[in-house]
Amino acid sequence: MSRASKYLLEGLVTLLVGLALWLLAGDVEVPVVTPAKVGMVLMCVGGAQSARGLYGAARRSA
Template sequence: MSRARGNLVEGLVTFVTGLGLWLFGGDVEVPVVTLTKVGVVMMCVGGVLVVTGLWQAARRGA
C-alpha cells in the first residue's frame, strides 16, 4: 500500500471514529475528558490526514 493510500484510509477511519464519538458520546461521562470534544479533535486530525493523502496522490500522479 502506498503512503498516500495509507494516509487516506487512516484519515477516513479516524474521521468516522471521531464522528461517532461526537454524535453518540455526549451521554457518557468520563472523569478527565469530554468525549464530544475528543470526537471533534479526531475529526480534525482525520481531515488533515485525508487532505495529506490526497495531496500525496496528486503529487505522485503529476
C-alpha cells in the same frame, strides 16, 4: 499500498471514529475528558490526514 493511500485510509477511519464519538457519546460522562470534544479533535486530525493523503496522491500522479 502507497504511502498516500495509507494516509488517506487512516485519515478516513480516524474521521469516522471521531464522528461516532461526537454523535453518540455526548451524554457519557468521563471524569477527565469529554468524549464529544475528543471526537471533534479526532475529526480534525482525520481530516488533516486525509488531506495529506489526497495531496500525496495528486502530487504522485502529476
